[in-house]
Amino acid sequence: QKEVEQNSGPLSVPEGAIASLNCTYSDRGSQSFFWYRQYSGKSPELIMFIYSNGDKEDGRFTAQLNKASQYVSLLIRDSQPSDSATYLCAVNMGDDKIIFGKGTRLHILP
Amino acid sequence: KAGVTQTPRYLIKTRGQQVTLSCSPISGHRSVSWYQQTPGQGLQFLFEYFSETQRNKGNFPGRFSGRQFSNSRSEMNVSTLELGDSALYLCASTTLTGSYEQYFGPGTRLTVT
Numbered sequence: 001q002k003e004v005e006q007n008s009g010p011l012s013v014p015e016g017a018i019a020s021l022n023c024t025y026s027d028r029g030s031q032s033f034f035w036y037r038q039y040s041g042k043s044p045e046l047i048m049f050i051y052s053n054g055d056k057e058d059g060r061f062t063a064q065l066n067k068a069s070q071y072v073s074l075l076i077r078d079s080q081p082s083d084s085a086t087y088l089c090a091v092n093m094g095d096d097k098i099i100f101g102k103g104t105r106l107h108i109l110p
Numbered sequence: 111k112a113g114v115t116q117t118p119r120y121l122i123k124t125r126g127q128q129v130t131l132s133c134s135p136i137s138g139h140r141s142v143s144w145y146q147q148t149p150g151q152g153l154q155f156l157f158e159y160f161s162e163t164q165r166n167k168g169n170f171p172g173r174f175s176g177r178q179f180s181n182s183r184s185e186m187n188v189s190t191l192e193l194g195d196s197a198l199y200l201c202a203s204t205t206l207t208g209s210y211e212q213y214f215g216p217g218t219r220l221t222v223t
Contacts (some may be wrong), residue, residue, distance in 0.1 A: 043200055043214035044153065088153060096166035098143075098155035 002027050004091050006101035014109050019076040021087050021104050026070070029094025033065060033072045036088040038103070044088060048074060079108045112137065114203045114215035122221045128189040131218045135182050135203030139213075141165075142184040144176060147198040147217075156199075159184055160206070188220075196222045 003026045013019040021035075032051040036044040048063040050056045050072065056063045062075040072091075076083055086103040093099055115134045123129050135142050143158040155168040159178035176186040188195055198219050204212040 043217055045214070046210075046212040049210040049212075090153075090155075097168060098166075100153040100155070102152045 002093050002097065002099055004089055004099045004101040006087075006089050006104045008102060009105040010107045011104055012107045012109055013079050015079060015081060017079055019079045019083065019106055019108070021074040021076075021089075021106065022071060023073065023089030023091075023101055024071045025089075025091045025093075025099070027091070027093045028067075028070065030067075030070075030091045031094060032092040033063070034088075034090040034092075034098075035061075035063060035072075035074045036090065037083075037085045038088060039085045076106075081108045081110050084108045114201060114213050116199075116201055116215040116218050118218060119216065120219045120221075122223060123191050124223055125191055125193060127191050128187060129191060129220060130185055130187045131199055131201075131220075133184045133186075133201035133203075133215055135184070135201075136205075136213060139203040139205050140182050141204040141206055142178055142182065143202045143204065143212075144184070144186050145200045145202065146170075147200060148196075153200075156186065191222045193222050196220060 005024045035048040037047050038044040050063045050065050060077045064073045084107050086105050088103045089101040117132045141160045144156040147153045157167040158165045162178045173189045178184040198217045200217045202212050202214045
């Protein structure tokens with residue numbers, strides 16, 4: 001059973017701090033990885049796509065991929081109240097099946 | 111540039127009926143993917159189309175099908191509806207040239223009674 005695991009949270013982080021979200025996956029053959037943000041009642045938004053080992057930075061967001069350890073993380077620097085949302089990790093498994101985690105609820109404390 | 115549009119936005123159907131949902135991607139995007147979102151199962155991938163061809167498919171029964179037209183518009187069909195098919199159905203439009211960009215539509219809320 002191919003799985004993507006995320007801590008459901010809620011993860012509470014003070015405003016201005018770094019929020020760290022983690023995601024582990026079961027299939028070593030996984031090829032590409034996605035982080036989405038979803039506000040309550042809204043559609044998901046893609047905030048990061050990563051396929052190479054290492055870090056990828058985009059503004060205040062950094063995705064870190066470690067294929068050997070089968071995890072991908074998302075760091076949000078200088079967290080803002082507007083970052084409060086559910087963050088979904090998705091993995092394109094080796095057979096092109098895309099599996100989503102159940103999401104982590106992030107709450108930024110003003 | 112217009113966003114991703116989905117029609118209808120809300121739909122109520124009876125068990126056993128079939129339904130067709132439509133998605134118009136962002137102009138120039140040739141990939142359209144479909145997802146089902148429920149409170150219990152979360153977000154699940156249904157299938158992806160690129161240039162009128164299904165590229166990959168999630169773990170859903172054959173009652174779920176889709177197609178893509180030459181103008182990149184896509185439809186998904188669910189036959190013999192079951193109560194468990196009640197969900198928010200989302201489509202996403204993706205550009206595969208240059209940087210990877212994906213945008214979701216507002217979704218179609220399907221209720222099966």
